[in-house]
Amino acid sequence: MTGDNAEELAVEQALALVGGRNHARDRADDHARDRVDDQARDRADDRTGDQTGDQMPHKQNPGEPADPHPTPYATPSAPFAPSPPASPAPALPWDRARAVAARAGRGGPLAVVRLPLDRALGHVLAEPLAALTDLPSFDTSAMDGWAVAGPGPWTYEEGVSLLAGGGESPTAARLPDGTAVRIATGARTPADTTAVIRSEHAHVDEARGLLSTRRPVVTGQDIRPRGQECRSGDQLMPAGTVVTPAVLGLAAAAGYDALPAVPRPRVDVLVLGDELLAAGLPHDGLIRDALGPMLGPWLRALGAEVSGPRRLGDDADALREALASSDADLIVTTGGTASGPVDHVHPVLAALGAELLVDGVTVRPGHPMLLARLTPDGPHLVGLPGNPLAAVSGLLTLAEPLLAGLAGRPAQDAYRALVHADVPGHPHDTRLVPVVHRAGRAGGRDHVAPLRYNGPAMLRGIAAADGLAVVPAGGVRSGTEVEILDLPWAPATPWTEGCFT
Numbered sequence: 001m002t003g004d005n006a007e008e009l010a011v012e013q014a015l016a017l018v019g020g021r022n023h024a025r026d027r028a029d030d031h032a033r034d035r036v037d038d039q040a041r042d043r044a045d046d047r048t049g050d051q052t053g054d055q056m057p058h059k060q061n062p063g064e065p066a067d068p069h070p071t072p073y074a075t076p077s078a079p080f081a082p083s084p085p086a087s088p089a090p091a092l093p094w095d096r097a098r099a100v101a102a103r104a105g106r107g108g109p110l111a112v113v114r115l116p117l118d119r120a121l122g123h124v125l126a127e128p129l130a131a132l133t134d135l136p137s138f139d140t141s142a143m144d145g146w147a148v149a150g151p152g153p154w155t156y157e158e159g160v161s162l163l164a165g166g167g168e169s170p171t172a173a174r175l176p177d178g179t180a181v182r183i184a185t186g187a188r189t190p191a192d193t194t195a196v197i198r199s200e201h202a203h204v205d206e207a208r209g210l211l212s213t214r215r216p217v218v219t220g221q222d223i224r225p226r227g228q229e230c231r232s233g234d235q236l237m238p239a240g241t242v243v244t245p246a247v248l249g250l251a252a253a254a255g256y257d258a259l260p261a262v263p264r265p266r267v268d269v270l271v272l273g274d275e276l277l278a279a280g281l282p283h284d285g286l287i288r289d290a291l292g293p294m295l296g297p298w299l300r301a302l303g304a305e306v307s308g309p310r311r312l313g314d315d316a317d318a319l320r321e322a323l324a325s326s327d328a329d330l331i332v333t334t335g336g337t338a339s340g341p342v343d344h345v346h347p348v349l350a351a352l353g354a355e356l357l358v359d360g361v362t363v364r365p366g367h368p369m370l371l372a373r374l375t376p377d378g379p380h381l382v383g384l385p386g387n388p389l390a391a392v393s394g395l396l397t398l399a400e401p402l403l404a405g406l407a408g409r410p411a412q413d414a415y416r417a418l419v420h421a422d423v424p425g426h427p428h429d430t431r432l433v434p435v436v437h438r439a440g441r442a443g444g445r446d447h448v449a450p451l452r453y454n455g456p457a458m459l460r461g462i463a464a465a466d467g468l469a470v471v472p473a474g475g476v477r478s479g480t481e482v483e484i485l486d487l488p489w490a491p492a493t494p495w496t497e498g499c500f501t
C-alpha cells in the first residue's frame with residue numbers, strides 16, 4: 001500500500017469510526033428455517049400482488065423531479081427483450097436477506113495477524129485486549145505540588161523535586177513522617193506518602209523550611225494508586241472490538257506495540273455497463289459511472305481492503321474471467337443483475353456453478369440484489385443493481401453484514417427513531433429511504449426527517465443523509481418510530497436543512 005493509500009484509508013476508517021452509532025447485536029437466525037419460512041411467504045406474495053416498483057403508489061415529494069422507473073439500457077444491436085429470471089428462487093424479505101448475509105460472513109474461521117499500532121486502526125480485535133501492566137503501573141501524583149507524609153506542618157529539603165519519568169530518588173524513596181518533597185504531575189510518589197498537596201494550596205515558609213496548608217488533608221488525595229484503572233491481565237476490551245483511535249491509545253498505555261487483529265476482508269469491485277464513462281460529461285446516451293468512485297471508499301469505511309473499481313463493460317467473458325481469477329474474500333459487482341439482454345451476472349454465476357444464497361430481496365430500491373458463493377471455499381459475490389440508490393440498498397442489506405462477519409464484528413443492527421413526516425410505503429415490500437437525524441427543538445424529541453430525491457437512480461438524497469429508514473410495507477405515519485440503519489459517517493452538513501426535506 002502506498003503512503004497516499006494508507007492516508008486515504010485512515011481517513012475513511014476515521015470517518016467510519018466517528019459516524020458509527022454501533023447498535024450492534026448478533027442476530028444468529030437459523031438460515032435453513034429462514035429460507036423455508038421465506039419461501040412460503042414469498043409464494044403467498046406472488047399470489048397476492050405486484051412485485052414491481054413501477055406500480056408502487058409512492059407519493060412524490062413536493063418538488064421532486066419525476067423519476068420514471070428505469071429500464072435496462074438497450075442498444076440497437078441488442079434490443080431489450082425481457083427474459084425470465086435465470087433462477088426461479090423467490091426473493092427474500094429484507095431482514096431475512098440481511099441475516100443470510102451475516103451468517104454467510106460468519107461461515108469460516110477468522111485469521112489473525114499481529115499489526116503494529118500504527119496499522120491497526122479500523123481493524124477488529126481478534127483476541128480480547130488484556131492489560132500487560134497495572135495502570136497506573138506505580139503510585140502517581142495527579143497534581144503538581146508536594147508529596148507529604150503524616151500530619152503537617154512538614155519539613156522539606158530545598159532543591160529536591162520528583163519529576164515525571166524520574167528514577168527513584170535515594171532521598172525520596174521513602175518519605176518519613178513530618179516531611180514533604182516537591183513533586184510533579186505524573187511522578188512516582190515515594191513510599192509512605194499520605195497525600196499530595198497542590199502547589200496552589202501549599203504555604204511555603206522558606207525562612208523556616210516549613211510547608212503547611214490551611215485545607216484539610218485527606219489520606220490519598222491527588223494520588224493515583226497503582227492499578228486504579230486496571231490490574232495486569234484484566235480484560236480491557238473484548239474480541240470483536242473495532243480498533244478506534246481511543247482503543248489504540250488504551251492499548252499503548254497498557255503496554256502493547258502490536259495488536260492481534262482480524263485481517264481486513266479483501267474486496268474486488270467490478271463495475272459492469274458499456275454505457276459508463278470514467279470521466280467528463282455525459283454524452284450520446286453515455287453516463288458517468290457513479291458507483292466506481294463511491295463503492296471503494298464506502299467499502300473501506302465498512303472495514304474492507306478494496307481493489308478496483310475495474311470497469312468491465314457488458315462483457316460476459318471478461319466478467320467470468322474476473323470472477324474465476326479473483327483471490328478476494330468478496331467480489332462486488334454493479335449492474336447486470338436483472339434480466340436484460342446484457343445483464344450477465346446470473347448467467348455467468350450459473351456457468352461457474354455458483355450457489356445463490358440470496359436471489360432478489362423484497363426491498364425498494366434494490367430488489368434485484370443478490371448474494372452468491374462462487375465455490376464452497378471460494379469468495380462470496382454481492383451483485384448490486386445498477387441504479388445507484390439500489391446499489392446503496394444492496395450494499396447495506398448484503399455487503400455490510402457479510403463484511404462484518406468476515407471481519408469478526410457484529411453487523412450493524414437497525415435501531416428505532418421517530419420520523420417527522422409520513423413516509424409512503426410499497427404495498428408489500430420494504431422501502432429504504434434516506435433520512436437525516438435532527439435534534440428536537442424547544443422540548444421536541446430527536447427525530448429523523450426523510451429526504452427527497454430518493455428515486456432508485458438518484459444519489460442526491462443519500463448524499464445528504466446520515467441514515468436509511470427501513471419503511472415497512474404500507475408506509476409509516478409522522479410521529480411513529482421507524483428502524484434506522486446508519487451510514488458509516490458523521491451526520492450530514494447543516495445546510496441540508498430545508499434544502500432536501
Ligand SMILES: Nc1nc2c(c(=O)[nH]1)N[C@H]1C(S)=C(S)[C@@H](COP(=O)(O)OP(=O)(O)OC[C@H]3O[C@@H](n4cnc5c(N)ncnc54)[C@H](O)[C@@H]3O)O[C@H]1N2
Nearest residue numbers: 071072082273289290291335336337338343385386387390
Ligand atoms: N423488466 C424489468 N426490468 C427491470 C426491473 C424489473 O423488475 N423488470 N427492475 C429494474 C430495477 S428496479 C433495477 S434496480 C434495475 C437493475 O438492473 P441491473 O442491475 O441489471 O442494472 P443495469 O441494467 O445494468 O443498470 C440499471 C440502471 O443503472 C444505471 N447504472 C448502471 N451502472 C451504473 C453506474 N456504475 N453508475 C451510474 N449508473 C449506473 C444504468 O445505466 C441503468 O440506467 O433493473 C430495472 N429493470
Ligand code: MOO
Nearest residue numbers: 365366367390456
Ligand atoms: O427499484 Mo430498483 O430495485 O431501482 O432498485
